[in-house]
Amino acid sequence: MSKRVLMNGNDAVGEGAIRGGCDAYFGYPITPQNELTAYMAAHMPRHERVFIQAESEIAAINMVFGAAVTGKRAMTSSSSPGISLKQEGISYLAAAELPAVIVNVQRGGPGLGNIAPSQSDYFQATKGGGHGDYRLIVLAPASVQEMHDLTIEAFALADRFRSPVMVLTDGRLGQMMEPLKLHEGKPPARPPKPWALTGAVGRRSNMIRSLLLDDGVLEQHNLHLQRKFALIKNSLLKFEELNTRDCDVLIVAYGTSARIAKGAMDKARAKGMKVGLLRPVTLWPYPSARIRQLAAQVKGILVVEMSSGQMVEDVRLAAGDRAPVVFEGRLGGAVPEENDVLAALRGILRRSRGRKLS
Amino acid sequence: MTTRKRYYIKINSEYCKGCGLCLEVCPKNVLALGTAMNSRGQHTAHPANAGECIGCLQCADICPDTAIEIDEEQS
Amino acid sequence: MTKATSRRAPRQTAMRYSLYHRPVALKPTPTHFCPGCGHGIVHKLIAETLDTLKIREKTIGVAPVGCAVLAYNYLDCDISEAAHGRAAAVATGIKRCLPDRIVFAYQGDGDLAAIGMGETLHAANRGEHIAVIFVNNTVYGMTGGQMAPTTLIGQKTATSPCGRDQVTTGAPIKICELLNTLEAPWHIERVALDGPAGVRRTRKALATAFQAQVDDKGYSFIEILSPCPIHMHCSPVEAVRLVKERMIPYFPPGLYRQNGQSMT
Numbered sequence: 001m002s003k004r005v006l007m008n009g010n011d012a013v014g015e016g017a018i019r020g021g022c023d024a025y026f027g028y029p030i031t032p033q034n035e036l037t038a039y040m041a042a043h044m045p046r047h048e049r050v051f052i053q054a055e056s057e058i059a060a061i062n063m064v065f066g067a068a069v070t071g072k073r074a075m076t077s078s079s080s081p082g083i084s085l086k087q088e089g090i091s092y093l094a095a096a097e098l099p100a101v102i103v104n105v106q107r108g109g110p111g112l113g114n115i116a117p118s119q120s121d122y123f124q125a126t127k128g129g130g131h132g133d134y135r136l137i138v139l140a141p142a143s144v145q146e147m148h149d150l151t152i153e154a155f156a157l158a159d160r161f162r163s164p165v166m167v168l169t170d171g172r173l174g175q176m177m178e179p180l181k182l183h184e185g186k187p188p189a190r191p192p193k194p195w196a197l198t199g200a201v202g203r204r205s206n207m208i209r210s211l212l213l214d215d216g217v218l219e220q221h222n223l224h225l226q227r228k229f230a231l232i233k234n235s236l237l238k239f240e241e242l243n244t245r246d247c248d249v250l251i252v253a254y255g256t257s258a259r260i261a262k263g264a265m266d267k268a269r270a271k272g273m274k275v276g277l278l279r280p281v282t283l284w285p286y287p288s289a290r291i292r293q294l295a296a297q298v299k300g301i302l303v304v305e306m307s308s309g310q311m312v313e314d315v316r317l318a319a320g321d322r323a324p325v326v327f328e329g330r331l332g333g334a335v336p337e338e339n340d341v342l343a344a345l346r347g348i349l350r351r352s353r354g355r356k357l358s
Numbered sequence: 359m360t361t362r363k364r365y366y367i368k369i370n371s372e373y374c375k376g377c378g379l380c381l382e383v384c385p386k387n388v389l390a391l392g393t394a395m396n397s398r399g400q401h402t403a404h405p406a407n408a409g410e411c412i413g414c415l416q417c418a419d420i421c422p423d424t425a426i427e428i429d430e431e432q433s
Numbered sequence: 434m435t436k437a438t439s440r441r442a443p444r445q446t447a448m449r450y451s452l453y454h455r456p457v458a459l460k461p462t463p464t465h466f467c468p469g470c471g472h473g474i475v476h477k478l479i480a481e482t483l484d485t486l487k488i489r490e491k492t493i494g495v496a497p498v499g500c501a502v503l504a505y506n507y508l509d510c511d512i513s514e515a516a517h518g519r520a521a522a523v524a525t526g527i528k529r530c531l532p533d534r535i536v537f538a539y540q541g542d543g544d545l546a547a548i549g550m551g552e553t554l555h556a557a558n559r560g561e562h563i564a565v566i567f568v569n570n571t572v573y574g575m576t577g578g579q580m581a582p583t584t585l586i587g588q589k590t591a592t593s594p595c596g597r598d599q600v601t602t603g604a605p606i607k608i609c610e611l612l613n614t615l616e617a618p619w620h621i622e623r624v625a626l627d628g629p630a631g632v633r634r635t636r637k638a639l640a641t642a643f644q645a646q647v648d649d650k651g652y653s654f655i656e657i658l659s660p661c662p663i664h665m666h667c668s669p670v671e672a673v674r675l676v677k678e679r680m681i682p683y684f685p686p687g688l689y690r691q692n693g694q695s696m697t
Contacts, residue, residue, distance in 0.1 A: 052525065062519035066528075071531040378469075431447050
């Protein structure tokens, strides 16, 4: 039984990348993910793997592009403003169908914002922050263990679907410490990559590009990408459900917000309120079908986010008119309180009974 | 026995765009733009005075489209 | 091309062989470049170098946005596109992951010296083992002849219609001199396509730059002053003359760094 170790989330991501087979990491300083860059600076050379602190987040994502075209596993990490700088590069990775892992340890925004945890990059991550029609596989850890495990999973998914994958987390998960079990055994298997640029020895020369000027060619390429996104939606979906079998009210929350929502759920349960929790782990593909099902069973859905309400829109899309969807959140790096969530739950139940409490 | 050298200039009219650089640099005025046109409607270069060629390769060097190939024949 | 010496009695035979033929590393297709464009010459010379050094199958190129992005349609080696300005970063990622491959970036002046200046300087400063081929034709060609960081003072372009004005746009940037202030680069040289002699010097410079990669010496940088007839608003012949008469005085060709030592 492998022993547990105590690590902060950022280091757990770093060790996850190494055990996930990351060949090359390109970083740049930005709080609250600096521990990860420092971890990779210390450990990647020990494994004789590539580490570069790039001159900017833009340079870093393009170094990832370069590493990816050779078929190697590459990763970069940053936090919200830095991730904004990487959006063009991510669009290029998606267009050229290159595997890569991008870690966003979110902080308060917009603008320079602050260094407190936030979830206000949800739209950017799941609706495509760069130009063009593309989707990112987005994984949302809610514990240091998942920071580790989902990073390894990200490399497997990137190679499997030849796509950039984002691990969307936040400064709180990044900098808090929790015990975890480190991945044992080999990294995820590497599929053959005949498309990679390795030097045209005994084969035709390969090209990797996304400039497709000839008439109709880009449209065909887009249709191909859309087929791939549909394939991903049908074969990849991860979420966790707690107490949803008999719940009257469903909470939908991910990452740090899900941890807080769980606390509120337990308190509510203790008071006899039948509350359940659905925690998406993949934010794209999103568990819309399951939410739609549960919407028919509950009196209302509460969405908890550290933002002005972004994922709530996807929940509303899924729930349709089956159940009212209420939002509870905090902005600018503030973290929701359990009591606020509890109050919101009571509000839903009270309104659902259709009569005003005298 | 003096060896006489002859030069053969082959110009691919599909590569050639009739830019005229080779005409400019040829020390012996071997080349000229012809009336014939390639598929893009460009008047392309051709060796008007092939006998004058001295194999200096100035034309092949300057050509932006690698349209010119030169053979040397020693007899 | 060594001539076979025949010991049999010389017969009156004609022996014909090629003095110049199209490089193997150049795909058999016409290019999209404008008539008289310097990019065509540079493509030819790179292909020749890949042939002579026998490295075509070991070489990976990076072609960013600009007239030369379509290099992968012409150069028959593995080539990756790069976002505008990021070729040096992409090349870094490739080389660090495949250290035994020859990696080169082929960039124009807008790509290398404007949007990509950061990546250019830092790849050079890290001494990445890549060859950077910088085709300086003083304009953004692909997008219609806009002013570039190397546009000459007074030069008319789509975005300096009255001639580049130093007061509002600064002076053309001398990249070789700039990079030569760094410690790490191995080879920095500027050449000019101002005529056949200039083409031959460019051929030598490219051979040096790629040989430095074969010998794994470090960062090699070749700036090539190049004609762009269409955006210099003149004929190909005049454009070559402009390279000689206008560009060379401001961008002096020469060897700025050799074997890691500055020559100035």
